[in-house]
Amino acid sequence: MRVAVFITVVGCLLICTPVVVSFYSLRPRPAERIAFDSARWKGAWKTSRCVRQQMVDDLLAKKLLEGLSRKQVVDLLGEPEEHSPCDEANCLVYFVGPYRGMGVDSEWLVVEFSDQGRVVEASLGAD
Numbered sequence: 001m002r003v004a005v006f007i008t009v010v011g012c013l014l015i016c017t018p019v020v021v022s023f024y025s026l027r028p029r030p031a032e033r034i035a036f037d038s039a040r041w042k043g044a045w046k047t048s049r050c051v052r053q054q055m056v057d058d059l060l061a062k063k064l065l066e067g068l069s070r071k072q073v074v075d076l077l078g079e080p081e082e083h084s085p086c087d088e089a090n091c092l093v094y095f096v097g098p099y100r101g102m103g104v105d106s107e108w109l110v111v112e113f114s115d116q117g118r119v120v121e122a123s124l125g126a127d
Contacts, residue, residue, distance in 0.1 A: 033057055036064060042078040053097035056109055056124065065111055065122040073111055073119060089113070099126045 034051075036059040044051035059065070065073060073092060080092045092111040099105035105126045112121045 036062070038076050041076075050097050052095070052109075053100070053107065056096050056107075059109075060122060060124070063122075065119045068119045069117055070113060077109075077111075090115075093125075096124065101126075 032054055034054045036055045040051055041055055041059075064076070068076070070092070077092075077094055080094050090113045092113075094109040094111070096107040096109050099107050108125045108127065110121075110123055110125045111119055114120045
């Protein structure tokens with residue numbers, strides 16, 4: 001009887017341990033957060049895109065885009081790399097990096113403008 005229990009416990013450990021380890025290693029890890037820097041943001045597209053992921057939370061938390069004109073946003077962030085899926089006059093979209101959650105999606109910074117041409121909202125989106 002004890003041998004059967006021992007074999008069952010060892011068997012469960014042999015099966016469950018690799019599953020738990022695999023899940024742990026695949027789970028998303030938060031990007032190290034760094035302060036927003038306009039020059040690094042603009043250069044990140046050509047070098048390391050993860051830099052944007054490290055800065056975007058700071059950019060949004062400090063509301064650095066709030067109330068800016070389209071020209072001021074482009075001066076701060078550079079020209080968007082992708083064609084915007086929303087109305088060109090009222091929105092800019094910037095690639096941030098791979099989605100930080102599970103999956104194969106990407107994260108995007110979406111900057112929306114009012115009819116007066118000022119930023120009314122900046123948020124993260126995923127595709």
